[in-house]
């Protein structure tokens with residue numbers, strides 16, 4: 001089965017209204033490209049309204065970088081699904097390694113967030129679940145054990161029907177922001193493992209998009225995306241440069 005490629009920009013705590021405008025203008029030139037690749041931009045939440053002004057023909061989709069697992073209430077500094085959805089987010093990143101490492105996203109919390117998104121009735125939102133091993137875990141041959149544990153915990157209560165609203169991003173922690181990209185073969189090996197895990201648990205190997213993230217740049221995207229089980233990318237640094245990001249989206253289309 002042919003899965004549509006997906007490329008997601010994760011701006012992390014970067015960017016501003018000016019960059020939103022520049023990036024939207026660069027993407028607007030690419031109407032043909034946008035019909036062949038699902039492009040999602042996840043700016044800091046306060047920039048979602050600025051992006052909403054620039055999104056056109058529903059060709060660029062918006063996402064948020066995190067969400068609070070509760071509906072509303074006394075959670076200072078947090079954002080609810082209702083707020084993010086109202087601001088235009090259709091996708092929610094969950095379990096990014098920076099949040100796992102520094103902001104208290106335990107497996108239990110990640111699972112609660114995944115369930116909150118998938119059970120949200122007011123709007124159909126999608127989860128982008130991030131998984132990946134640290135350098136020490138890779139060196140001690142624990143990559144697949146760690147990835148499997150993260151998948152099992154996060155998706156514990158997710159049904160096969162709900163998996164149609166899930167995207168999985170494999171982001172080896174050692175490759176994030178380091179310039180040390182996983183080789184296409186290393187990434188493919190883990191993607192294949194994730195796909196077989198999805199098949200076993202959900203019989204959903206062919207439908208769930210699997211994205212690679214970790215130092216994807218304009219000059220390495222094509223070889224990564226050429227791998228059989230890599231359906232696109234989750235892009236950090238290079239998603240802040242309009243030309244580089246457009247080139248990465250082109251590379252994702254070239255695969256199909």
Ligand SMILES: O=C(CO)COP(=O)(O)O
Nearest residue numbers: 010176177214215236237
């Ligand atoms: O963490 C990432 C995307 O979520 C990857 O970041 P970089 O592309 O900057 O390595």
